[in-house]
Amino acid sequence: xINVFQILFSxxxxxxxxxxxKRKKVQQISMREAWFxxxxxxxxxxxxxxxxxxxxxxxxxxxxxxxDLVLYVAVALLFYLLFSLQISFQKLNRDITKLVQKDAxxxxx
Amino acid sequence: MVMAIVPAYNEGKKIEQVVKDLxxxxxxxxxxxxxxxxxxxxxxxxxxxxxxxxxxNRGQGAALETGxxxxxxxxxxxxxxxxxxxxxxxxxxxxxxxHLKENNADMLVGSRYLGQATNMPWSKRNILAPLARxxxxxxxxxKLTDSHCGFRVLGQKALGLIHITQDGMxxxxxxxALSKQQGLRLVEFPVxxxxxxxxxxxxxxxxxxxxxxxxxxxxx
Numbered sequence: 001x002i003n004v005f006q007i008l009f010s011x012x013x014x015x016x017x018x019x020x021x022k023r024k025k026v027q028q029i030s031m032r033e034a035w036f037x038x039x040x041x042x043x044x045x046x047x048x049x050x051x052x053x054x055x056x057x058x059x060x061x062x063x064x065x066x067x068d069l070v071l072y073v074a075v076a077l078l079f080y081l082l083f084s085l086q087i088s089f090q091k092l093n094r095d096i097t098k099l100v101q102k103d104a105x106x107x108x109x
Numbered sequence: 110m111v112m113a114i115v116p117a118y119n120e121g122k123k124i125e126q127v128v129k130d131l132x133x134x135x136x137x138x139x140x141x142x143x144x145x146x147x148x149x150x151x152x153x154x155x156x157x158x159x160x161x162x163x164x165x166n167r168g169q170g171a172a173l174e175t176g177x178x179x180x181x182x183x184x185x186x187x188x189x190x191x192x193x194x195x196x197x198x199x200x201x202x203x204x205x206x207x208h209l210k211e212n213n214a215d216m217l218v219g220s221r222y223l224g225q226a227t228n229m230p231w232s233k234r235n236i237l238a239p240l241a242r243x244x245x246x247x248x249x250x251x252k253l254t255d256s257h258c259g260f261r262v263l264g265q266k267a268l269g270l271i272h273i274t275q276d277g278m279x280x281x282x283x284x285x286a287l288s289k290q291q292g293l294r295l296v297e298f299p300v301x302x303x304x305x306x307x308x309x310x311x312x313x314x315x316x317x318x319x320x321x322x323x324x325x326x327x328x329x
Contacts, residue, residue, distance in 0.1 A: 097276050
């Protein structure tokens, strides 16, 4: 029996999958990113529709509860995303600095 | 040609005197106005400096590199890094240049601990400075008494090889690390600093460490 939570989360995961596909189609994300997000949202969909699958994986890994496994993975993923964002932010900063420096020198010429 | 590079952010009250003092000791002064909200650029120009303006604030490291780009373009033989807040003494420049030449060095780094840093806060001298030295040693592999003083003299070789990519205050450590990587000869020199404000505190130090770690990861 599917409950309301499962319906809502499934719809959310499906929408995210569709958005990933759309963004790849217009080349807003790379193939690597498309695979990462595609697999991620597909996994979310599986977990929402078959919660017992998480318990099976948790048992295999020696983690007591399936929900604990979800929590560990979510925290690890969030840290990874935060780190990636920080790196992207720094790269963006570098590019802005180069532009500002070029502009300052050109203006002086 | 000896060119002084002065990064400045909202130093409208001090910059004019700093430029005037510098022009007595060097051939040319370039002030990099790092998007000040006061009249720093106007005052610097009035005092006789070349002024390069950042449209948005990018930090002291970025401003110094803008100065480097300009100095390379103008064919400077020596560049002097000098703060715009009036705490340094322009009279240190001639003996520093002499010391650099005598030792056949590529870069000179000013030190507050070899000289007379007047009114230096106790916590800065006894707590922050030793920690900063340790961090510098870890990240640059060079043992110096002080690398965050801001007073430096670079010869043409160092100017050509040192490209600062650390926009913030981590540039001080990066410059030392780059000089080691490039096999440049470094010398230290005692300089006079008169403290009127505290400057970098412990939080600033943590930010520098974060920037250095990210820089290592990104190979900046």
